Each structure stands twice: as structure tokens, then as C-alpha cells.
Amino acid sequence: MKQFCQSSKKMESPDASDRKWACVAVSNLIQNDPSTRRLLQGKNVVGALISRLTDSEDEVMVEAMGALRNLCIDGGYDICAEMYNKNILTPLKTFIPKVSEVLSQYLENPKTAPENAQRLMYDFADNVITTLWCLSETSNKALNAINSIDLIPFLMSFLGSRDKLHIAPVLAAAQCLYVLTDDNDPAISSLKSVAGYMSCLLTIAQSSDQHGNGKGKDLNDHRQTTLRVLSAGIIRNISPLPSSVASSGDIDKDIVLPLLQPVVSSVSLPDAAQRAQLLVDALAADPQIEKLSLKHTPKSDHKSTYDIELEQLEGNLRTVHLALEILTVVCATLPDPSAGAEEDENEGEDEDEVMEDDEPTMDDINVKAGVTLLPSLVPSLLSLIQPTSLSFPPLAAPSPHPPTTSVLSAIHIGAMECLNNIFLALATSPNPSISADIEAGRKVWNEVWSSLGVVGTELGLGQEKRLQMWEIGVGVLWGVAVVWKGVLSPTEEQIQVLIRFCDSTSDEATKVKCIGALECLAQDPQSISSNQIIANYLISLLPTTSSASPTNTESIIQAASALIDIYSDETVPYDINFRQGDMLAVLVSSVENIRKAVKGIDRKKPGGKDLRRRGDEVRDNLIAFIQYRRDLGI
Template sequence: MGKAQYKKKTQGWRHNPLRVPDAHLGGGKAEGKADPAKEKQMIPVLNKLKSPQHADRTWACAAICNLIQNDAATRRLFQSRNVVGELIERLSDDVDEVVVEASGALRNLAIDGGHELCGEMANKGIMSHLTVLIGKISTTIDNILSGSGSESGPDKFFQERKHLLDLAENVMSLLWSMAEASPKTLQAVNATASESLLVKLLQGRETIGLGVSLAAAQALYSLSQDNFPFRKALITHPTALHTLIEVVQQDHLQAESSQQAKSKKGKGKDKQADGATQDDLPEGRALLRRILISGVLRNCVAAGSWADDKVDISTLTNATILPLVNGLLDVNMQEVCARVLQLVQEIPKQDIAIALGKDLKTDHKSGPELSLERIERSLNTVVTALEVLTNICAGLEDEDDVLEGAEVPETAEEADEDEEMDGVFDDEGLIEQGREPDAPFGDIASNPVVNPGATLSHLLSGLQLPRRLTALSQLTQLSFPPANDTPSPHPPTTSVLSMLHLRALEALNNLLLTTAASIPANASAATQAAAAAAIPMQGIWDAMFATIETIGSEPQALQLRGQEMRVEVLQMALGCVWGIAKIAPAQLSIQPPHIQALIDVQAVLRSELAKTRCIEALSSLASRQNVTIDENRAIGTWLTQQLTSPAAPLSAELLIAVLNAVIDVYADETKDSDEEVFVKGGFLEGLSGIVARVKGEVKKIDRRNDRQTRVRGEEAYENLVAFIKYRRSLLR
């Protein structure tokens, strides 16, 4: 279980960079204490959504965005007055400007409100409106790309084009958010058959601009993750693969410069006056688009597949994608945080009357806000690059790639075995019937096939990824929301930073896992040391425990709503601890607090996988050649207590992990710690008294629904009985 790779991203933890979800706004914002001034403005704004004047309807949609921006309490007040339903109704308005502003308000609501609000939108019928708008956008895009609409006059064509592009960006962002909300909304998005429009928007990227094509890339990236129907529809589209490759190989600096030249015509003075160019920061949208499409190709094209004949994903990865990702990994996190805190102080205080002025637009921002948005986009580009890198570093091919959850029929032989297990035996009777210790103890599974997306030596030595990923994983003062009712100084930065740390740890976890799998079973210390030569073992070890200590210093925060990312980062840091411990544990300088931390953290972990990582890491530490008797005793005593204590029975996964750990640690009776710990500690007597209980727990594992766990459980039980027989034979 500790050998888990991270090839795919679950929809629940994607960071959406346009706004920040409720979970990162802090406890104070969740108490429902809306700004009284905003609350006073709410009713007139809602009333104007149904005004006969289209200017009033447009204004109301924009006002809603300004009132609720990063303010969960005010947003919920609007929700209680059915603002979602009212805005969805405006998507069928007969005035284009109203539709554009309504879609923009819904886009921001979807991102601010997260999965819950997206579910409300789906229940109130937004998908049927989006399907209509997708068809309208597709037809108009065809006209724009062909220039066939310009005969209506340059001014009207320009206005129609502007509305269309704004609408397209909002609709693509809504598809993106809805795809990530739940399996139900993902299916609804799949049903819109949006892949043709998304590809078309990328094909016309030079004409339609960066904003719309970036939104299309983000939607493609979300839809291509864990979504086989969409991936199949995309790669079978006649021009999709060619278009995706073009985007990945296009120079983003040239695309950025071209877009900036177009946008500055007639607008340069206004931007300078507003302070938007006070920071010498790149716009970054072309680079993010390129990284996102790199991820789409990695998601959709498997090496050796029929689609790979057109793409050659290995060559594309090594020649283009990996160098592109590599250039994004050296971020000075402390400097970023300092700049963000400075910019936050420079944001002008919003006056409600000005915020609801007559020229209101949904995306009006001050200079410091635009600078913060660019910083956030840059960080999000690094996050996406890390996700692509995580996929590249996932170098194991094993049985976990088969479909999970499929019910396997039970054979007659297996039914007979279960009946045989029903016989009533005490511990000694079961030990007598168990197999003899004529084979090595522990896992008998074959070594996995190691096949990373790039050569392991290049990833480790050439790019020095272990050191650089470790640096990206280190926490800052803005990494998590404060563990109290005070929100983060800048919630969007906190949201993306916590995701950045998690993605860096996932990539590092995969890299360490692939390295550990490349070491032959029962390798000598010299072989382990050679494999670890390109990895700063002690540096990673100390950095992971610094993260564990920092998160563990505020244990109360781990139970609070909005602090879920603390647990996620903690669990992934433990995965990296497991990887380091597996590669060359004898090279590590282990301190007593490290072992105690791995034991104590079990109480706060929620994931079975994370708990097994801790158990397996402890097993590696207790089995290493230079382990002290005190270290071995601390680990061995805790492991055997987990097995023998009736107070807190272990789950099937943890039971198997602890059984395997005890056998691994004490299978060699020649070690110095054996007599002092295993024999004098009475571990053999304790293990002999749990045989019947272990057999009963294994029998509870449903063979039809969880066949793999049942097989591993039976192996662990057989190993336990054989181990007891073997240890008893040494006493004769």
C-alpha cells in the first residue's frame, strides 16, 4: 500500500485560479456575518435582475460579482434569495451583454462556491443553457475565423466579436468548474460534446486571443483527467491531436508578445494610469496554456497506443514537455510571499458606492490586484507543471491499473477453502495445521516493471529533481489558512500555495517510489547506496520531518473545516518519508523524535494508505543494519501492541501491513536486537495468541468485491503461522 503512485488528479483537489473556494477563506467568513453595507445593497440589486431595461439587468449581474467576491457570507445571503436561479434565467436573455455578464457572474459563483454551488447550478438547469450557448458560440467562432460576419459593419462586428469572446471564456470556465464538481456534473458536461468547440478555440487561438484559448485549455485539462469517455472523444477527433501538438510546441514568449501588442493598441495609457504595469511580471497566460495542453496530451496518449503513432509521446515529453516543466521549478517561495503581503497592503479599500457605480464590470481590478492575479497565475502554472511532472515520474507498471470494484465470481475451490476456515480451532490448532516455514517470509509478489516517462538518471542527476521538489514543498507563512477565525491575508495565494506544496510532494513521492522499485529485492547496502547517490537523502528526510512537525504543532487545525489541505500535505510528506526509508535507510541519521513522530501521527491520519506508509516506513527503519536496540524496541513494541491489543481492532489493510512489518523486522534471528527485543519482549507469545483472531479477520474480507486484499490477507496469515513455527524451532 505504501507503493501508491499518483498518476491522476482527483477532481476534488484541483485549484481553480480565477477565484478561491470557501475552504480557504478562514473560519470568520464561514459564520454568516455579512458586511452590513453589502447586505443593504442586496435587495435592490436582485430586483434589477428582472428590470425591463437591459442596462439595469447588465448592471445587476456585475454588481453581484463585486459584492460577493471572496465573501462567502454575502454570497450565501444572495443564494438564499435564489440568485443562482435568477442568473441562470438571464442566460436566455435576448440581449448579448446581459448574457455575457450573467455568465461571468455564474462563473465566479461556481468558483467561489465550489462543488456545492456547482451542484445547485446543475439542479437548476444550467447545463441545458450551456448546451445552447456552446452551439451559438461554435457557429459564431466559425464566422469570426472565416471573417464572414464583417459585412454587417466594422463597429457592430467588433461589438459582437467582443461579446462572443467574453461569453466563450465564461462558458469554458463554467464547463471546467462543473466537470470538477462531482461525477454527476462531469457526466452532464460530457453529454454536451464540447470537445469540438474546445479544439476549435485552440485552432483559432491567434485570432480569438489568449483569454478564451486559455479557458479552453483549462477545460480540456480538467475533462481529460479520470474521464475515459471524453479522452476517447478527443483523441478520435480528426484534428485534435495535431492541434494539441501545435500548441505544446509553439513558443509561448512569441505568442505572449503578439497578444500584448494587440491589446495595447489604444489602451496603453489607461493601463499605466491604473497602475497595472507597476510590476515587471509576465502575463503568463500563453505559458500556462502550453503547460495545460502538455498535461492533456500526457493524460490522453499512452506510450505504445494507437494514438501514440501520431504523437510519439516519449519523444515529445523528453524534447519539449520536460524542458518546459523544468524551467518552472526554481521558485523562491519566501520572496513570493513577501511580495504578496506587500501588494495586499496596497489594495485600495473598496467603497460600496464606487463598487456599484454605473460603469460597473465584473472584472474591474486595481493595479495591485492585477499584480496579485499574475503572481497567482504564475504559481498555478507551476502547480500544473508539477502535475505533468508527477505523471512523468510515475514509472511503475503494476496490477493496480486494472478496473477496481468489479465483482469477481468465487470459484468452487475458494468456497471450499472458506468452509474449511469455518472449522473451530484454537490458536495452537491453527498453528499446527499451518504451512511449514520452507519459503522466505513476506511479500511474494514479483517486482514491478519500472518505466518512467524519462530516464531515471536524468530525472535524478541531470535535473536534480529531488532537491528542487523538496524546496518547493517547504511551507511558508501563507501556505495554509490560519488555525483560527482569521482568514489568510490573501486567500487566493494561500489556496494555490497549499496546492503547490502538495503537487511537489506527489511528484517527489513518485520519483522516490520509482527509484526504490529500481533497486533489486534484498539488495546489498552498497547497491542501495549507489541508487541513493543522486538523492540528498538526509536533506529530504529532515525537510519532511520539518513539514510534519510544523503541521503537527497545531493539531487542533487538522479537525477544522477549511484546513483539509494540512492533512493532505501531511500524508504526502509521510509518503516521501516512506520512499527515503525504502531506498537506503542505513544512510539516514535517525533521531528518536522521528520514530515517535511516525508513531504519534497515526492518530490524526484519515487515510488507510497514509497509515500503511507510516507502518512500512517504521518497518524499514527497524530493519536497517545500523538500527539501535532502543530504536528497534520502540518500533517493535508498538507494532506488536497494534496486533495484540483488543481495544482497537485494526482494519484489514492495517492488519496486513502490521503483520508484514513484524515478520520483516524479526525474520532474521542473527541481528543484535533479536535477543534483546523479540525474545526478551515476549513477542512470540503475543503473536501465538492472535492466530485465530487474524484468521477470522481475514475471512471477513469479501473475496468477490476485494479479491486483492483477500489474497494478501491470506498470504499474511500463512506467513504469520509459518513465522511462529520457525521461531519456535529456534528454541529447541
């Protein structure tokens, strides 16, 4: 803190070199150190740096911009919100035409600009653009303010001149475009209004990894791949493209999947984690490697070869995570299997008949095409969900390199989200050839359980990433159990884990996923004992005349629906559990309380109308099921 006070005073010094030194020193203090960053935030470090953006000396302004950019990256939402509230956009707006002018001059006469001047321009442009895309994710108010600047021509100028520029500002521009075109109509309209912009993006996305200079690959190749991935993401964000730009082909099939599938298949996470650990150990063991301190002359690029390789490794991993982020959206365009009943406004016994008579829509065709394509991703995704030694460190032993741990856990979660959407899609639009491959189903089932087993159940404070893996993972298990219903034989431990997680989670959607998975597992004809354990648990969730339900209404509805589905065929071997357990009597005693629970659903709450419709349907089905079982007389 004493060092910051000294730096803060020097920010106001009449000597430009002192002001520059102060900006660099503050940047070094705050970078990758959350505790110091929070302390300095209380001392108005943001305001002090913003004031230097109008400094009379360019080098001071550049260093202040770099420090603010690092704050955005490392500090997250709170820092960005503070910057916006302290009016950082006013000086940033003035920088955009200045950067454009210098960029144009350099492109016209590149030999006239000294190398250090080029580097200064690249760094400054990178810092301005990166700060803008971080701010755009802060709030709708900040996004609207950035929309009013009309950044699209400025950003596309970097992509259009990519062969003549350093990759860093080009990549920052692509990242900013990717963020701005995510469900943001003003940016999408601006980008689509110029055919040349879209042609440029298509050219980048469909280009090879080879560098334009013909020298082949170098240590920064991940940046070229990242640029292509970002371009594919932008194209997808602004789709559909005008017919004048793109053919009638499928963007996902023809551009996105062929580009992203090799990216997610290209990395070995265990090898990456092992290499990161070796580099961290080397940094700790080498006495010649010193951290930059305030005693040294400030240099913003003071990095050892170990630091540089760690950054390159992290860059490769972040490219994989970005590809997964886009793939998750591709997979999410396919419907959720639980949505069918909720979306149908018509109630009647001829619903299936109506569906059969409908002409297939373009959405139906796209779903079928997607279901055919997506399973090819599964082997790579199963590999990416397996945690490494650095992925989920316990609280008692923090990560030796937090940036690597952060991106590894993000990759595992992203891959699990992709699997979740793939198997929900397959559950919605069954593919007989996939369902018939029982060994494949068992492999997927076991791989997901293997991943969750390594993640472990330390799910308390500070272990939120582990919890995310479990919440998404049970959705994958549900989808897999639907696709291979009746052929997966779970272990008793797996059943008990699902039951315990269902009881412990406070997230209602996760409870429903657990119940859905258990429902499918109970329908294995060979697992009569498993069926009994699951059925007894589901029965325990129902409100009866003698006991209240321990869970919420949505879970009650799901449990009742599950029991109907499990015991709808009295000829299966496990039906003996229904008869011997006198489950019919329990269901009879639950009908009135289920009716009351359903009637108590607030239609005005988000999702309330759909849940009420679903509840009414399940209640009616339960009454009909009870009558059906009574009529059987067994």
C-alpha cells in the same frame, strides 16, 4: 441582503440598463465572499441569473453569463450542481453556434470589428467555456450531457486560431479540453478522430514561451506557459497517440517532463508569499484604492494595479500547481511497492523463480525508464513542499489573501504527492546508484521532516490541508525509508511522532504507511534503542490471548509482517531486543487471534479480496517465522 433585493427587482426591470446593473451588482456581491454567496443562494440568485441568459439585450446576457461564471469558480460543486439542475445547459447550447459564427466573422475580417466588440466576444466566450468545464466536473450526469453537445470541434477552433485571438478564451478552451479528456472516452475519441487536432496540441506543447507577435515577454507570460502545460496534459490524457501523428517516442520522456520540469523549478514560493503580503499590505494602506461598491457605476474590470499584480502572481502559482497535477499522474503510472503480492494470483514457493524467468514487458521497460528520469525532479519538489508564512494560517489568524494561501497549500500538497509516487516507484524498482547515495537519502529525509514540522500538528476542523500534507507525507517517509533501508538513523522524536500519528489517524491506509515507515527505520543496525521502541509499539498492535488489538485488521497484518521482516536475520545487532523482550512468546500467543481477524475480512467489500489474500500470506509467514526462531534455539 437589502442590496440584493434591490438588484433582484431590477433584474426584471423593463429598462435594459437596470437589468445590466443588477447582474453586475450581484456579481460584485457574491465574488470571493462565501457567506454572502450562501445567503444569496437561498434567495435563488442562480435562477435569477439563468433567466437573464435569454434576455433580449446582449449586454445583459453577457453580464449575467459573467456572474454565473464567477459563481462557478468561487462557489464550487454545490453552485455548479444547482446550475445544472436549473437547466443552464439549455441556453449554453444556443451560445456555442453563436460564438462560433461571430468568431469566424472576426477571423475573416478582424479590422471590421471594433475593439470593444472584440473584447465583448472574448469575455463572453471565456465565460461560456469556463462555465462548461466547471459543470463537467459536477457529476457523471452533467458530464454525459456535455458530452452529447460534442464540444471538441468548438474548443479546438480556439486553439487552432490562437495566434489571432486573445489568450483568455484560448486558455479557457484548453482548460475545458484538459478536464473533458480526463478518463472520458467520448471526448478522447472525438479529439483523436482528427489528426489535425493532435498536431495542433503537439505544436503548442513543444513551442517556446515567446509570443507570436515578436514583442517578447509581458506581464501575462504565465498564460502562454499555462497553455503549453495544458496542451501537454491533454496529450497525456489521450495517449497513446496514433502512429500517424506521433513517432514511437515516449510522450513523458520527450514532451511532458522536458516541459514541466522547468516550470516547477521556476518559482520561489517564499518570494511569492513575501510579494503577495507586500501587495496586500499596500492595498490596505493606500487610501486611494477603493473597493467597487454599489454606489459606483458598475464596471466588471474595476481593479487596482495591486489587484492586477496579485492576480498575475496567483496565475503563475496556479501554472506551477497545474504542472504538479500532471506530474503526479506521470509518477502514478509506476507501481505501488505494496501491490506485488496482492496482484499475484499464484500462491507457491516458486514465485520468485517464475518472476525471474518472465520476459520483460513494455510496462517493465517504461517503469525502469521512469525510475531513471524521475529523481531529477526531487530537488525542485523538496523546495516546493516547504511551507511559507501564508501557506497554512492558523484558525486564530486567517489568511490576509485567501487565493494566494489556497494555491500555495495546493502546490505543497501536489509536490508532496509527486515525491510520494517517485519514492514508491524507486522502492518498487530499486536503483543501486540512488540507494548508495546515503547523503542524498538523509537530505530527503530531513527535508520532508522539515516541511512537516512547519506544517505542524494543528489538524482539527478547518485545518484539512495540514492533515493532507501529513497523510501524504508519511507515504513519502515510507518510500524514502524503503529506498535507504538500514542507513537512516531517525531521532526518537521522529519515531514518537510517527507512532502518535498512527494512533490518532482514522485513515487505515495512513496507519499502514506509518507502520511501513517504522518497519524500515527499525532496521538500522546502529539504532538498537530505536529498534526497541518501534518493536514494542508493533507488538502492542497485535491481538494476543491476554489483550485485544487497539487497531483494525489491516494494521494488524502490517504490524505482524513488519516484525517478521525486522527480525528475519538473527545476526544483526538489534536482534538482542527480540530475545530479551521475549517477543517470540508474544507472537505465538497472537497467531490464533490474527487468524480469526483475517478470517473475518469481508471479501465483498472494496479491496477485501486482496486484503484477505495478504492476510492469509502473512499468517502463514508468521507461523513459519515462529518455527524458524524456535529452531534457532536462541
